[in-house]
Amino acid sequence: MPVTDSIFLLGESREHPMHVGSLELFTPPEDAGPDYVKTMLDTMLSHTTVDSTFRKKPQGPVGSVGNLWWADEGDNVDLEYHVRHSALPAPCRVRELLTLTSRLHGTLLDRHRPLWEMYVIEGLSDGRFAIYTKLHHSLMDGVSGFRLLQRTLTTDPTVRDAPPPWNLPRGEKKPDSGGGLDLGSVFGGLRRTVGEVAGLAPASLRxxxxxxxxxxxxxxxxxxxxxxxxxxxxxxxxxxxxxxxxxxxxxxxxxxxxxxxxxxxxxxxxxxxxxxxxxxxxxxxxxxxxxxxxxxxxxxxxxxxxxxxxxxxxxxxxxxxxxxxxxxxxxxxxxxxxxxxxxxxxxxxxxxxxxxxxxxxxxxxxxxxxxxxxxxxxxxxxxxPKTMYFNGSRLDGLxxxxxxxxxxxxxxxxxxxxxxxxxxxxxxxxxxxxxxxxxxxxxxxxxxxxxxxx
Missing domain, CATH: 3.30.559.30 (Nonribosomal peptide synthetase, condensation domain)
Incomplete structure (x- = not known):
């Protein structure tokens, strides 16, 4: 686990939750029926293959040093725990949605499980629904988190089979050399690191x-x-x-x-x-x-x-x-x-x-x-930069x-x-x-x- 990631785990306490996320507000498509949100949620949960980022949980900790490595939950990710269906008492205003989000954002993530949660929330009086997602800052920063979210969205309102964030298609990878240690890469990385450290002195002068x-x-x-x-x-x-x-x-x-x-x-x-x-x-x-x-x-x-x-x-x-x-x-x-x-x-x-x-x-x-x-x-x-959609629903607020x-x-x-x-x-x-x-x-x-x- 990189030090830049572990520091967010080490610095966390009940008074200082270290997760980031977003509240997304959606308008359903015109042909949405009364069970639209429930059906959408069931479809999301049917994607049971979970990306490695959403399987990671901290291992340890090691004394006062903190967490030094990640453990992989493998095929045991309990999606019904991580993805939750909530409803506000209808009719409800955005103010009540923000109140609920305030409470959800103040609770810690369970370190015995992968460090993320998603809440699908309906009940707004204007027919809209929301998705509140939180991920621990040790998993990703705001830029990578928002880029991940954008990959679940599309500019096409007719697309209805968008994958959830834990099941996005991954980019092409270079062929694996067989799992052995690539000494060329190791020494190349060491040379770059030594060069970077040597450059700290002139950087300090600048x-x-x-x-x-x-x-x-x-x-x-x-x-x-x-x-x-x-x-x-x-x-x-x-x-x-x-x-x-x-x-x-x-x-x-x-x-x-x-x-x-x-x-x-x-x-x-x-x-x-x-x-x-x-x-x-x-x-x-x-x-x-x-x-x-x-x-x-x-x-x-x-x-x-x-x-x-x-x-x-x-x-x-x-x-x-x-x-x-x-x-x-x-x-x-x-x-x-x-x-x-x-x-x-x-x-x-x-x-x-x-x-x-x-x-x-x-x-x-x-x-x-x-x-x-x-x-x-x-x-x-x-x-x-453009108006986006998730399973036909227009993204009104991010x-x-x-x-x-x-x-x-x-x-x-x-x-x-x-x-x-x-x-x-x-x-x-x-x-x-x-x-x-x-x-x-x-x-x-x-x-x-x-x-x-x-």
């Missing part, structure tokens, strides 16, 4: 030059303390909403920045309004930890974790929304410039520096007595459900879905009161950007 030469570069512990940076409990709140990509693109074109810059500015404006409302806005700007995928196109469908992080100045001390957007764009540009000069291993090493303070949070008193390394996690995960950490009580993750950007906001139920108001403030922040720039 990082230092960038940091010293650019005032927008942010480092851990430069963030102010806020009400979001406290010890957390295990219960979660989840809120979700979609925004038109056309609106965001209009702001992007006018300001000459990226879509992600506009998204970060929306989040910055929302957090500024939310913390002001809670009488908790600090004078210094909030700092966001922004995950960056380190996968190339050849490895984008692979499991496991390959994610770097950069820190971004959210400029919440700036009142003018256009000026705030400019400051955010400048800060992100520094991170992009740095990552473009590093190899994947060097980028992981630099990301480990940014994330290293999180490893200290289990020590009693650290979260309360030390400055936060950053204030909030904001992640933008690539999603499907809302990410992510992780919150001790000292980091709020996570905002979004993805593109056709012509929309779908936001999923996860927070500690105890530490982030009225979390759903962040959605209202996201709309306010976008409207302010439109007024300032269009």
């Amino acid at each position: 990082i230092a030059r960038t940091a010293l030469g650019q005032h927008d570069m942010k480092f851990p512990y430069e963030a102010p303390r806020t009400m979001l940076n406290v010890p957390i409990g295990g219960a979660r709140r989840f809120a979700a909403q979609s925004w038109s990509l056309e609106r965001v693109n209009a702001v992007r074109k006018s300001a000459g920045v990226s879509v992600n810059d506009v998204v970060l500015a929306m989040c910055a404006g929302a957090l500024r309004h939310y913390l002001t409302e809670q009488d908790g806005l600090p004078d210094a700007p909030l700092i966001a930890m922004v995950p960056v995928s380190l996968r190339d196109e050849k490895k984008v469908d692979a499991g496991g974790n390959s994610v770097g992080v950069t820190l971004c100045n959210l400029a919440t001390d700036i009142e003018d929304p256009a000026d705030r957007l400019s400051a955010i764009s400048a800060s992100m540009s520094q991170g992009k410039e740095l990552f473009s000069s590093l190899t994947p291993m060097q980028a992981l090493a630099w990301s480990a520096v940014n994330m290293s303070p999180i490893a200290l949070t289990p020590i009693p008193g650290v979260v309360r007595l030390t400055p936060p390394p950053f204030n909030v996690i904001i992640s933008n995960v690539p999603g499907p 809302y990410p459900t992510s992780v919150v950490l001790d000292g980091q009580a709020l996570n905002i993750t979004l993805t593109n879905n056709g012509g929309n950007l779908d936001f999923g906001v996860v927070g500690c139920r105890r530490s982030v009161p009225s979390l759903q108001r962040i959605l209202i403030h996201l709309e306010t922040a976008l409207a302010e950007l439109e007024k300032a720039l269009l």
